[in-house]
Amino acid sequence: MTRIAVGGFLHETNTFAPTKATYDDFVHGGGWPAMAQGADVLKVMRNINVGLAGFVEAAEAQGWEMVPTLSCGASPSAHVTKDAYERIVKVMVGGIAAARQLDAVYLDLHGAMVTEHLDDGEGELLARVREVIGKELPLVVSLDLHANVTPEMVEHADALIAYRTYPHVDMADTGRAAARHLALLLRTEQKLAKAFRQLPFLIPISWQCTNDHPTKGIYQKLAALEDEMVPTLSFAPGFPAADFPGCGPSVFAYGRTQADADTAADEVARLIVGHENDFDGRIFTPDEGVRHAMELATRASKPIIIADTQDNPGAGGDSDTTGMLRALVRNNASRAAVGVIYDPQSAKAAHAAGVGATVTLALGGKSGIPGDAPYKETFVVEKLSDGKFIAPGPYYGGRDMDMGLSAALRIGDVRVVVSSHKAQLADQSMYRYVGIEPSEQSILVNKSSVHFRADFEPIAEKLLICAAPGAMPADTAALPWTRLRPGIRIKPNGPAFAPETKSRTTSSATG
Structure with missing residues (x-):
């Protein structure tokens, strides 16, 4: 055999x-x-x-x-x-x-x-x-x-x-x-x-x-x-x-x-x-994206979905930046939801407070991203979860998920999914497991760049991309490159990389 x-x-x-x-x-x-x-x-x-x-x-x-x-x-x-x-x-x-x-x-x-x-x-x-x-x-x-x-x-x-x-x-x-x-x-x-x-x-x-x-x-x-x-x-x-x-x-x-x-x-x-x-396209600031989504939502029959692309945990982000949440609240968005903000401390506090309680938190913003900070506000605890569910959509493909202690919080008419483990929001079940029905929202903000499209395009009126603070710049030329191979352009039609100092050779030490 x-x-x-x-x-x-x-x-x-x-x-x-x-x-x-x-x-x-x-x-x-x-x-x-x-x-x-x-x-x-x-x-x-x-x-x-x-x-x-x-x-x-x-x-x-x-x-x-x-x-x-x-x-x-x-x-x-x-x-x-x-x-x-x-x-x-x-x-x-x-x-x-x-x-x-x-x-x-x-x-x-x-x-x-x-x-x-x-x-x-x-x-x-x-x-x-x-x-x-x-x-x-x-x-x-x-x-x-x-x-x-x-x-x-x-x-x-x-x-x-x-x-x-x-x-x-x-x-x-x-x-x-x-x-x-x-x-x-x-x-x-x-x-x-x-x-x-x-x-x-x-x-x-x-x-x-x-x-x-x-x-x-x-x-x-x-x-x-x-x-x-x-x-x-x-x-x-x-x-x-x-x-x-x-x-x-x-x-x-x-x-x-x-x-x-x-x-x-x-x-x-x-x-x-x-x-x-x-290989290029329109990327909105948080306020531009939220306002445009709100305007589109007035005549849409399905959600407007925003990719919070720079805090995508599928690209190295910690899934905890607050720029898009702040923009939703600041612009008085209604029937909006954000997922998933990774913050074990806030999830634990929500569980301690209980469903229906109000809880004051310093939510997210703990990964030290420049331009970001914890969002200090009072939220209503709408639903709690142990974080265990199945993600049946095309990307995760029926995978067992464990997001740890989780909660749906509300501030104004904006709901937030908070978890104790990180995973890219690429499945509708990642809202449903805390009681948020994604298809009934006017605006969804997904911490993802592209993978979410497999499960969300069928329920989306329009997709937008926003660049709030995060670890994965949408513009690759914005990264502080030091060691690329000489001559490669750092974005389509962008400048060629020129090393200021000689790059070290790749280590092959076996440790």
């Missing part, structure tokens, strides 16, 4: 964010499933929208025996601590080494992990895996669409295969695609040629959405280019908040010949560069 070692280790690192990812963050999972090891991995990775879950399903259909190592993820944040990385990698690589008599390895990784001691978390992990399995055993990896792919990742993997949707409704599908490609490698016993292209400008995440052009059209063309000669082809727009030379968009292709791979990669790269002008 074909034996495949499998595992998952997912983190999207915003090196400018306020909070690092500890081992405990991976144990809990945030918006990801809680950490699982050994046989428990195959129990957790079932019927959910995660790459490893899709691979498990496809592998079982192939009749493969899987050797599970470890699966974990943590909410996007600043660097993964050295302690967390080394503990997790030790279990994963050790499990692969101990498995023996393997036919292949599959890993579900993000592709944009930076640690306290490594620029390229995935490149180092793949190097360590390759060291224990040798050069010939197939090693296939699924990646996030936001991966900052490096030459080291391409070198050590036989194939990297990235999501094609943002919102990421195809995470499990990408795991299934990785299984199909691995089956091809096992059947033919031949390695494919690789082509890798790093693109010349950063793409802000708000304009990476695949529901809209130009990205939608780029992925349609990419899919059409795949054939027997180029079995898999990927475009990763990248995660533009990681200050190291590998940050940025890339294209990677796998072909029967080097010419096949090069031709496909070059065609997609030319297409993307030709759309540089189109």
Whole structure:
């Protein structure tokens, strides 16, 4: 029987964010499933929208025996601590080494992990895996669409295969695609040629959405280019908040010949560069966005939805800034709701006060973001929750959620979801679990950039993007870059990065 070692280790690192990812963050999972090891991995990775879950399903259909190592993820944040990385990698690589008599390895990784001691978390992990399995055993990896792919990742993997949707409704599908490609490698016993292209400008995440052009059209063309000669082809727009030379968009292709791979990669790269002008759009200030939403709401039959994009916990924000809440209250918005503000202290205080009580809080604003502060006001406690629910929408895909002690608070006619754990507001259930029906609101403010669209577009009259203070600037040129690769433009049609001092080399210390 074909034996495949499998595992998952997912983190999207915003090196400018306020909070690092500890081992405990991976144990809990945030918006990801809680950490699982050994046989428990195959129990957790079932019927959910995660790459490893899709691979498990496809592998079982192939009749493969899987050797599970470890699966974990943590909410996007600043660097993964050295302690967390080394503990997790030790279990994963050790499990692969101990498995023996393997036919292949599959890993579900993000592709944009930076640690306290490594620029390229995935490149180092793949190097360590390759060291224990040798050069010939197939090693296939699924990646996030936001991966900052490096030459080291391409070198050590036989194939990297990235999501094609943002919102990421195809995470499990990408795991299934990785299984199909691995089956091809096992059947033919031949390695494919690789082509890798790093693109010349950063793409802000708000304009990476695949529901809209130009990205939608780029992925349609990419899919059409795949054939027997180029079995898999990927475009990763990248995660533009990681200050190291590998940050940025890339294209990677796998072909029967080097010419096949090069031709496909070059065609997609030319297409993307030709759309540089189109990776841009209107972003409102908080007051502009709220006033525009209020005006639109007077004649709308469905909610106006605002993306609080700069405090997106899916991009490294702490999900606790108060700029959009202040704007709603300041402009006397009605039938409005904000979700989710992460503030365990305020959630605990609301539970202590009880439903129907008024409670004076210093809500949110605790992550030290410039221009932000706790919002000191008196709120009515409308509903309490233990934070446990299922998120059935297309992004989370039926995942069990645990937001910890949570509450719905009201100030004027504005309601606020307050939680004790962080997760991106990408599912309508993240309002409903505290008694707020999202479809009945005039205005919803979601701490998300794009993922919310998968579940909220069907109930939205109009979508707006606002830039309140947060850890993930909507304008990538606003970040204080110091270590990008020389010459890359820091936004579409923006200035080229020129390092003032020589960047340090990527560490490959094993700790």
